[in-house]
Structures are given as C-alpha cells and as structure tokens.
Amino acid sequence: MKSKLILLFSLLTICTVAFSQEKKSDKISKHNMSVTDKGLIKVTIMYPYSEGKTFNMEYYETKHMPMVAGYLGANLVKYTIEKGVPNGIPNQPLPYMAIGAFYVKSLSEYQAAIAPNLDAIRADFANYTNVIPVLMVSEVVQ
Amino acid sequence: MKSKLILLFSLLTICTVAFSQEKKSDKISKHNMSVTDKGLIKVTIMYPYSEGKTFNMEYYETKHMPMVAGYLGANLVKYTIEKGVPNGIPNQPLPYMAIGAFYVKSLSEYQAAIAPNLDAIRADFANYTNVIPVLMVSEVVQ
Numbered sequence: 001m002k003s004k005l006i007l008l009f010s011l012l013t014i015c016t017v018a019f020s021q022e023k024k025s026d027k028i029s030k031h032n033m034s035v036t037d038k039g040l041i042k043v044t045i046m047y048p049y050s051e052g053k054t055f056n057m058e059y060y061e062t063k064h065m066p067m068v069a070g071y072l073g074a075n076l077v078k079y080t081i082e083k084g085v086p087n088g089i090p091n092q093p094l095p096y097m098a099i100g101a102f103y104v105k106s107l108s109e110y111q112a113a114i115a116p117n118l119d120a121i122r123a124d125f126a127n128y129t130n131v132i133p134v135l136m137v138s139e140v141v142q
Numbered sequence: 143m144k145s146k147l148i149l150l151f152s153l154l155t156i157c158t159v160a161f162s163q164e165k166k167s168d169k170i171s172k173h174n175m176s177v178t179d180k181g182l183i184k185v186t187i188m189y190p191y192s193e194g195k196t197f198n199m200e201y202y203e204t205k206h207m208p209m210v211a212g213y214l215g216a217n218l219v220k221y222t223i224e225k226g227v228p229n230g231i232p233n234q235p236l237p238y239m240a241i242g243a244f245y246v247k248s249l250s251e252y253q254a255a256i257a258p259n260l261d262a263i264r265a266d267f268a269n270y271t272n273v274i275p276v277l278m279v280s281e282v283v284q
Contacts, residue, residue, distance in 0.1 A: 084279070137227050
C-alpha cells in the first residue's frame with residue numbers, strides 16, 4: 001500500500017515536470033517564430049518584360065539565386081522569388097517577368113559581399129535571361 | 143488510505159489528459175507557423191519616384207493599407223509595406239518611393255473584393271501621394 005502511494009506520487013511528479021518542460025520549450029519556439037521582417041533592408045532585383053524578352057525561372061530558382069545567396073553569408077535573413085502573371089486588366093502588359101529579393105540586416109555588408117563577385121553574377125545573367133534587371137533598395141516598414 | 147489512492151489516481155489522469163491536450167494544440171499552432179508563402183498570389187502596388195512626387199508613409203501605413211486590407215477578408219494572408227531608400231549607386235534615382243503588397247489565396251476573389259470599393263480606394267490616393275501607382279500581379283515561387 002505504502003509503495004503504491006510512493007509509486008503514484010512519483011508518476012505524478014514526473015508528469016508535472018515533463019509538462020512544465022514542454023511549456024517552456026514551446027515559449028522559446030513561439031518567440032523565434034514571431035520574428036518580423038520590419039527594419040530589414042530589402043534588395044530587389046526586377047526583370048522587366050517587353051516583347052522578345054525571356055526568363056528561365058527554373059535556372060533562376062535552382063542555380064542563380066542560391067549562388068548569390070551563398071555570397072551573402074549571415075547578413076542574409078531570407079530571399080524570395082516571384083513570377084509575374086497577367087493582372088487581368090485588358091491591354092496592360094506584364095511589368096516584370098520575375099522579381100528576386102534579398103532581405104539583409106546591413107546594406108553596406110551586402111554591397112561588400114557582392115562587389116568581388118559582380119562579374120560572376122553578371123556573367124550568369126545570360127544563363128536565364130536576355131534583359132538587364134532593375135535594382136531597388138528599400139526598408140521593410142511592415 | 144483508499145480515498146488518497148483514488149485522489150492521486152484522479153490527479154494523474156487529469157495531468158495526463160491535460161498534457162496530451164497541450165501537445166495536440168501545439169501541433170496545430172506549429173503547423174500554422176510553418177506555412178509558406180509559396181503558391182500565393184501577390185498583388186504589388188508600386189509608387190514610382192520622380193521629381194516633385196511625394197509620399198506620406200505614415201498615412202499609408204496607418205490608414206490606407208488597413209482600409210484596403212479590410213475589404214479583402216479571409217482571402218488576405220498578409221500584407222507588406224516597403225519604403226524606397228537610395229541604393230548607393232551614384233546617379234541612379236530611386237525607382238519607387240514605396241511599395242505595398244497583398245498576399246492572397248485567390249486573384250479573382252481579390253478582384254471581386256476590390257471592384258465595389260475602387261472609387262473609395264482611388265479617392266484615398268490624394269491623402270498620401272500625388273503619383274498614380276503601378277500594379278503588378280505575381281505568383282510566389284519561393
């Protein structure tokens with residue numbers, strides 16, 4: 001009888017401890033998942049559309065973007081890729097075939113990482129497009 | 143003695159049930175937090191810069207974007223706002239003063255939600271800018 005009580009009590013204690021451990025680790029993971037992009041610098045590369053211009057999304061997604069991302073190191077928080085689609089408004093051509101964007105913590109670090117690799121980056125354009133992209137830098141407000 | 147055993151056993155059962163409930167709800171919330179933007183439709187509104195053009199970011203962020211977001215309902219997954227900043231390349235003007243973007247599940251639902259409110263949206267432009275924005279639709283690849 002006494003040993004049964006001790007056994008039950010031990011089970012209860014283990015259960016309580018395990019339960020509180022689980023809660024603690026959830027709080028940590030929830031905090032990480034709520035990190036925002038606000039304040040980051042976004043470097044956007046836009047590929048304008050016009051007649052005769054082409055864009056190979058598969059190469060861009062599997063080769064070019066990972067190559068450039070590799071130059072950026074820990075300054076890079078994430079990168080995104082969009083494919084232009086018709087906007088449904090008649091007689092309005094596609095403004096851009098594709099847009100890539102790098103979200104970084106520091107613009108000057110971004111520039112310093114890109115500079116020695118600029119020739120390689122530009123040489124790679126020909127592997128997926130025949131248009132010169134437009135570059136834009138912005139700050140994420142929301 | 144017997145009642146103490148019953149009490150302890152009840153506590154243990156309650157503990158176990160609560161623990162498994164917590165785990166189940168964590169799985170649900172973790173699934174939500176790991177959802178990607180891939181496949182979403184992104185409607186981007188870009189405000190081009192040129193001499194004499196202005197943009198009131200505070201109004202845009204606190205009034206205009208929430209107003210339009212309100213029209214979109216559950217189709218809207220999230221929206222973002224960026225502020226154009228100089229790109230560091232000499233003699234290259236800012237392409238855009240600001241860019242807003244809505245990430246939605248369905249383009250046709252977006253268009254259907256905007257259509258009855260188009261006049262109100264356009265009338266609101268004058269409250270924060272003197273430029274007509276450029277609209278672009280894209281699909282999120284990554």
